[in-house]
Amino acid sequence: MSVGRSKKARTGSGTPTGPPRGEFLATARRLLELVGLQRPFVLMLVLGLASITLNVAGPLLLGRATDLIVAMATAPRPSGSGPGQGGAGLAPVAVVLSLALGVYGLSGLCWVLQGRQATKAIQRSAYRLRSDAEAKLARLPLAYFDTHRRGEVLSRITHDIDNIVQTLQQTLSQLTNSVLLILGLVVVMLRLSPLLAVIALTVVPAAMAATALLGRRAQPRLTEQWNAMGRLNAHVEEMYASHTLVKAFDQGERSAAVFREHNEAVFRSAYQAQLFSGSSQPVMTFVNNLGHVVVAVVGCLRVISGTMSIGDVQAFIQYARQLSGPLTQVTSLAGVVQSGVVSAGRVFELLDAVEETPDAVERGHVVGRGLIRFESVGFRYEPKSPLIEDFSLTVEPGRTIAVVGPTGAGKTTLVNLLLRFYDVTGGRITLNGVDLRELQRATLRRHIGAVLQDTWLFEGSIADNIGYGREGATREQIELAARSAHADHFIRTLPDGYDTVLDGENAGISAGESQLITIARAFLADPAILVLDEATSAVDTRTELLVRRAMARLSEGRTCFVIAHRLSTVRDADAILVLRNGSIVEQGRHPELLAAGGAYARLYRAQFAQPGADLPR
Missing domain, CATH: 1.20.1560.10 (ABC transporter type 1, transmembrane domain)
Known part of the structure; x- marks a missing residue:
């Protein structure tokens, strides 16, 4: 298994030359x-x-x-003609x-x-x-x-x-x-x-x-x-x-x-x-x-x-x-x-740009709670540049899997494949035994709640932003989700509470508070699978502890993927996968991997600047 990069680099402006x-x-x-x-x-x-x-x-x-x-x-006038005749003419x-x-x-x-x-x-x-x-x-x-x-x-x-x-x-x-x-x-x-x-x-x-x-x-x-x-x-x-x-x-x-x-x-x-x-x-x-x-x-x-x-x-x-x-x-x-x-x-x-591969007629039906299998998955952004080859992984329902590794290891690519932002170019990914390509994208994404690296809030009230996770959600459900994500306290300190309107720059709340709102939105969706891609990257240490407790409580019965650079957020995961170039070079729980002294231990020591720390290899 190998990966060149986890994300596709942006290639210029993409500006065309216009119609020939x-x-x-x-x-x-x-x-x-x-x-x-x-x-x-x-x-x-x-x-x-x-x-x-x-x-x-x-x-x-x-x-x-x-x-x-x-x-x-030019016509000759007869003798004796008067003004009346001229008017008639x-x-x-x-x-x-x-x-x-x-x-x-x-x-x-x-x-x-x-x-x-x-x-x-x-x-x-x-x-x-x-x-x-x-x-x-x-x-x-x-x-x-x-x-x-x-x-x-x-x-x-x-x-x-x-x-x-x-x-x-x-x-x-x-x-x-x-x-x-x-x-x-x-x-x-x-x-x-x-x-x-x-x-x-x-x-x-x-x-x-x-x-x-x-x-x-x-x-x-x-x-x-x-x-x-x-x-x-x-x-x-x-x-x-x-x-x-x-x-x-x-x-x-x-x-x-x-x-x-x-x-x-x-x-x-x-x-x-x-x-x-x-x-x-x-x-x-x-x-x-x-x-x-x-x-x-x-x-x-x-x-x-x-x-x-x-x-x-x-x-x-x-x-x-x-x-x-x-x-x-x-x-x-x-x-x-x-x-x-x-x-x-x-x-x-x-x-006329090429669209997503059209959804096929839905042949599969998802039954159960979040059994994910990556079966010999291959993927490449460019036809001549393989990024992931022969990647296999099984995630049992209700387990929390943390995926760590250096930049470019392929962590976010796995999330993109799971959400079908991209389709695999080899092998398959299944949800409860059903190939993701046999599901409508809307059906698949109803089973997955995602909190990605980029915090996205639209212009509207905080309640509307949280309620975006479930159509027709009640105010009680929105507030419950906020409490579960430990966002309720800071929301109520705002002048208008849940009715506070956010503008395009989310003025009035911090980046960490914005992240908590997006986490509350994912919790409100009540998905079978949670994907947290650097979900705590913008929160402070105290808020991080609160979010970790909330995640532990809300992950019960759900399959959770936690993509993280901050290793402090993955200590309690059921299993930690260490990726390098698309390969799982190590997997296990935090104490086991730390004791093994391998790639995870080197990442941990480098991050926390412990004596003898060295750069990951």
Whole structure:
């Protein structure tokens, strides 16, 4: 049996490079499909089509009104005509103008309603993304969090999703309307004058080619911008979580230097990305203006030749100018779209991450109290690096087994395997004869109460934190568990007792008191198996004695695994296992192992600085 390390080292930030260029369109399509699944999206398209149709009809009506006015001005007046007849001649013009006014007003109303539907579609998509991300975190294996910094993961769920929402809010209805408007304008322009339409549309390929070139230059820089932002957020989160350590070692300036480095990376990438993406709009505007000059000249020649009316030329020029608007808008939004798609790629990468091995159909049924067997167990974090090989151990119900050894011996790895944070890669672990892999993880963990090295308390009352161990626990049960863990006394000394609200930093209670609350939570769960991984590492000597007495009382009828570096906490264990490189090099009770003078005795003497102490070998 051998173990290289007991824990997997964290490997960098786990920051990905974002979606490769070849996947950019696929990511954009996936994002559009997500939005398109929302019912308001269909209504948004219908309202957008109605708004564009009405908007396109407006210049035709205005052109018709112009032709009527020109016809009236150039028509010969019969002798004896009076003012009344002139007023009657203006009636058709008034009707056309009133109709145009109504068309533009109805178009605006459709546009407002379309914006409301777009907002609904976007916010529902964001709601689904956040829900999917939260559910995904619950399904991810522990290995994922071992290789990805918390700040980086949080950045995807918060900043990247917010960026997606902002991108969709700025572009969805605008781009939809722009595309529909471009199609409508092209159809009407071809109807009015194919020659002028060809001239007006000739500039489009050149403008779009320039925009595409600038977009390709901007995309990798946008990817780097959001990756750099993820690294910056990870650093800020890490420094905030360990601010006490930073101050204790006077590393504030060093932390600030790292922050400046990440901040500078965000600045450089964002500046370069916006430089390229922001250049597309002025390029498009310049090319369009050239096209307008040519259209105006050719249109005047057509009027002079009598092949077009002034009203048709007026309408066409309006359409040409309208066409430049959506084209310019499309190009100006290209950088925003690219930024949103990059963020979408980062979020989709999280949602597509490999999940825990799905629970099989539960074939086993746990009967009895805590018989644990490790049968020729093998485990490795990396396929080419075996950590545990051929490890066997039997723990009878009701016995307390202490696992000790130097750092890296494999103690915490055994806990992770028992809780199925990881699955064994060889052999099997059984609970009362049932392979753990034949149990649902929820079923298995209902039989195990764990107090791990990291003290975790959520924002809420102390009673809520203890009650987390059993759904529907009564106040009496919560207080009984606290008394059993010797936490009741200090809780009642707090201003609000069990109703004292803890914030994110657990202000007002010490680290040892926080640990006692987590122990009370495990006791309330009333599990068949207790796993205490360095559970007393943060308590003082007096509290440690109280906890040991409570553990002795509450361990009756339960199987207990005690992982400890402080050997004073394992003296009363039924058996002590000494691990080294995944092997059980010694086992027995405290007096026996101490008398044997082996690895345990060396650990004990080194820890308590007895004469003749030497380092463990």
